[in-house]
Amino acid sequence: MDEDGVDNVPEGLTTRWRVPVRFTVLKAALTVVFVAAGVLLTGGDRAALALVVIGTVALAAFTLRDLLAPVRLSASPEGVRVVTGFCGHRELPWSAVERVRVDVRKRLGLRTELLEIDTGETLHLFSASELGADCTAVAERLSSLRTGR
Template identity: 50%
Template sequence: MSTEPSVSTVRQWRVPVKLPVVKLAGALLLVALGLLFAEGDPVQLVLAGLGAAGLTGWALRDLLAPVRLAVDPQGVTVVTGFAGRRRLDWSAVESVRMDDRPRFGVRSQFLEIDAGESLYLLTRHDLGTDPAEVAEFLRAHRPD
């Protein structure tokens, strides 16, 4: 019998609720600024509309697939593409690690789940918590 801890129930990490709200508010602000300052310039209106559409699409992804990572005794489920999900058995997960490095003067932290030919990267914004804590949890509860 193993004395290692195991995942006895499903644990999920999701996008914080405030994130899609902020993105939608930003989209509305872009539209308002475009209408206010474009003064009939179609290029500025189109650019504001494209920016608003991009933010709205990004917010919709957060609303359609808020759970970015789920773990249970059999494996993990990660979000792929716009709002798809991929189930990975623990045997398919080669490694779980934290990537922490400065990029362009900003510190970037990613949870990396390596599944052989696929690499899944999740940020604090995806998980709603520190990626290092999630990596530690996954390593501690992964059956060997």
């Protein structure tokens, strides 16, 4: 991007993956449910109120992160841009990326996938729910952008 915030990459070469809006709406709705539960159900029980407050704060934080940094990963022939911290971003040229792979784990009858972008000094992990896409498909797209195919 130049100083005016204009993408210098020709249209169609940059691909972005973002948190699906339905997940952000769900997190916001659950935050409201937790607030209502705190008001209606705790009845002066400090332990229950503490749990509801912790849950509410956590859900509100995740919702806020989705609103402030909805695009978790973007890629172009020059490199990738990953979300870091709460809502920051870091530009990584392809020369800094050592490996892109999908880590698949099977545990307790569930199968989970994480996209890993390894720079040697940092490891950036993304789930399918963060990307709004299948991790394997994202890895394949990153590979094609990296090699220029």
